[in-house]
Amino acid sequence: MMENLKLIAALALSLGVLFSGTVAAQELDKLPNYVAVLPQVKARALAVDPQKGYLVEQLKRGVFVITDGAYQSAFVTTGNGVILFDAPPSLAEHLLKAVADATSEPVVQFVYSHVHSDHIAGAGLILKQIPNLQIVAEKGTAMFLREQRDPRRPLPTSSFNDHRTLKLGSTTVELKVGHWHSPEGDLFIYLPGKKFLMAIDTLAAGSVPFMGLDLTMNMHDYLKVFDQLLDYDFDVLVSGHLTYLAGREDVQITKDYVTDVYKTMKRIHDGTDQMAVMTRAAQKYSWDNKFAVFSVLLDGMVDQCAAEIRGRWIDKLDGVDVFGASHCRTALVYARWDD
Ligand SMILES: [Zn+2]
Known part of the structure; x- marks a missing residue:
């Protein structure tokens, strides 16, 4: 009797697994069909070690990108300390380690690209580890964060209207306000000596923009952003998402698509x-x-x-x-x- 019960239980269990497996397959069938990632796009992906969880890659002498495959952050060494741009929460625990992988210089300045938490809400963790960190943001971003009182997005120690030039050690960083994405303001982050540009949530190299033309709240200015990007003398663009870096041709093809x-x-x-x-x-x-x-x-x-x-x-x-x-x-x- 006992054996029979065990057998029935085992049978029920295996049937249950089978049944739930079938249900799962049916559920998957309800999902839409999408074409697979294009091979020419896949070939451009930076290889992130899944064990490590992040990749730090030197793009130019002293200029690095950090990515986990979904988000991108960047930093530059100056001889007098590192300037870090953005801290996506998905990368937050890796950021200072990634910097230390590349340089012995400490992080001294930090720049917010815009208010969105998916790109900057790791800043609270960085500030805990570097309490005297200088945080720079444009005015609209600073005002918004003042209202939010979000410990993950600490208040900037310095803010500016329209543009600011950061000079630290051997490095010049030009910050210029744009309005292609968030209502508060976005930043073109440009290193003229390095032909390096960062403009978050403009495009995704190899892909169309994210949903709703990268969630733009200002279509009028979004239509202009590609020419604004191309006006910069750059050859590498970090746009914040996925594992791909963008070049000028990515800006051009995204402009053609959006147009x-x-x-x-x-x-x-x-x-x-x-x-x-x-x-x-x-x-x-x-x-x-x-x-x-x-x-x-x-x-x-x-x-x-x-x-x-x-x-x-x-x-x-x-x-x-x-x-x-x-x-x-x-x-x-x-x-x-x-x-
Ligand atoms: Zn955003």
């Missing part, structure tokens, strides 16, 4: 017989449900734009099928309400 998304969306929007689409939708929802009627109009235009963009870009950049529709939607908001 195509915008022009496509604008042409579809201006060429659609909007009253005809809404009248048809109203036959189903009635004019009482104006949100439903309007949503059919907007969604239809976004779908049309996304299909066109997919056709032209799917084999050129990664993520077209993942975020293309979100790019069209962001472009639609600008085309319909701003432009």
Whole structure:
């Protein structure tokens, strides 16, 4: 009897595993299908050792990028201490170790690229280890952080309007405010002697921008940022995400993509017989449900734009099928309400 019970229990257990395995497979089937990462993009990835959890790589003499494969931070040695740019929380525990892997100079200055916690909320941990750290930010960022009172994003010790030049040891860093992404302000971080540029959440090399054109809150300025980047004399750009470094050609192809998304969306929007689409939708929802009627109009235009963009870009950049529709939607908001 006991043996039988054991057998039944074992059977139930194995059936359960089998059953849950089947359920899991069915659940996976419900997920959308996306094209795999393009081989030419995959080939450019910096190799992060999963055991170590981060990679520190010298890009120019004294200029380093640190990445965990998802986020990027950077630093420069000056002879008088290190200036560190950004502290993504995913990298926070590795940052000072990564600096120490590369140089014996201590970190003395730290720069916030913008307010978003996914890029700077490791700063609290750095400050704990270096209490006299000088933290620099532009005014909008400083004001926002003053309101937030977030111990993970300590207040800057110094802030500025529009631009500031940091000079430390042998190194000059030019900071210039931009408005392509966050409402408070973004920074172009430029090392003129090194042809090195950092501009976070502008693009992802090899891929289309992240969702909603890199979450821009200012499409008007986002459309201008690529020319602003190309005005700098740089050959390496750190844009904050994934394991890839960007060059000038990445800025150009992202500009071409974004311009195509915008022009496509604008042409579809201006060429659609909007009253005809809404009248048809109203036959189903009635004019009482104006949100439903309007949503059919907007969604239809976004779908049309996304299909066109997919056709032209799917084999050129990664993520077209993942975020293309979100790019069209962001472009639609600008085309319909701003432009
Ligand atoms: Zn951001």
